[in-house]
Amino acid sequence: MLLVGIHRNIVSRQTLGRVLRPSVLVRMYSIPPDLEKTISARIPGQAKQTNNLSDRLPRSLKLEKEAMPSLLPHPNAPEPSKYPLAKMFAQLKRAKEPELIYESENHRLYFVFCYCFGLVFLIYGINVLSIGHEMAMNIYEENENNLSDLHNNLRLGMHLSIVAAAGILTALCGVAFALAPSRLVRRMWYLPGGDLKEPFVRFTSHPVLPYKPTPVHTMPLSHLRKNKFAKVYTGDGFYGTGDSIFIFWLNQKGSRAPWLIDRKGFFWGDGRVFDLLFSDDTIDYVERSKKIDEMYGDLLRKKREKDAQLKKEHGFGWRTKAASQLMVEDIKKILDADKVPQVSEKGEKVNKKNDK
DSSP states (O other): OHHHHHHHHOSOHHHHHHHTOHHHHHHHOOOOHHHHHHHHHHSTTTSOOOOOGGGGSOSSSOGGGTTSOOOOOOTTSOOTTTSOHHHHHHHHHTOSSOEEEEEOOOOHHHHHHHHHHHHHHHHHHHHHHHHHHHHHHHHHHHOTTOOOHHHHHHHHHHHHHHHHHHHHHHHHHHHHHHHGGGGBEEEEEEEOOTTTSOOEEEEEEOOSSTTSOOOEEEEEGGGEEEOTTOOSOOSOSTTSOOOSSOEEEEEETTOSSOEEEETTSEESSOHHHHHHHTSSOOHHHHHHHHHHHHHHHHHHHHHHHHHHHHHHHHOTTHHHHHHHHHHHHHHHHHHHHHHHHHHHHHHHHHHHHHHO
């Protein structure tokens, strides 16, 4: 309750991250050790990453609780969307030690969904093999077309090949879903390279099987790249990374399987830093694209407000009614435009009669 009260009373989430250091809280309050441990676990980089089976299963049947963010901002990270990108990137390059630039929320829901989809596809694959094999054998034994033994055997082989390909392909989809959580990035560090050396990145992921050691991957920064048209920074959410697509991926040089990153995690600074680090774009281009996104967001916000006003005015079927109203207004404008030349022609005829 103390943690929730502090979270609601402090306006700035960045200030909350600085205040909720365990050492600071110990000096400010006399708090129990269990609460101090809970607060430490919510600061990025503090909690120990384990690979138990319980880490892959939801704590309760109320899955919406697993989707709620739990990480606090890192005390040493810049406040999101406050500083220019050039200033944040210069601070990151000046780092002398590995800098934590990302940490994900728990991946329990990803494990549940991937395992469920994987199980469904595996069952489908087994059914395809079982039912397809039975149908192929029935067609072979009945031989309603009275084919010769050679042609009948060839048809049986073709049917079994089709069944095997369909069943194996479906089962492989299930295996791919089951292995997908092992491509989720849990933590990522930026390893400064200095003025002459190329910087590296180090990140951890999930092992394929529980109770195995945490895989650690280290590679040059240039070996990880996001899609050319993908954007990490959207302007939505605390770190500006919120989107309807809740993940984005980074392609590793020499590997076909991408690394998946949850948009709801902790980001050093904000999403602009990732747009700059994992692309070949310049700082000016990333900043300019941010301004374009803000303008686009303003247009979308005005459109939503206009739609809400029309819905309030017209009620049920407001889209059709609004379109009909616009159509009637356009027709009136066309009719009014046609009347103007007729009036002028009559005026010219009257003037000619007067002249005669």
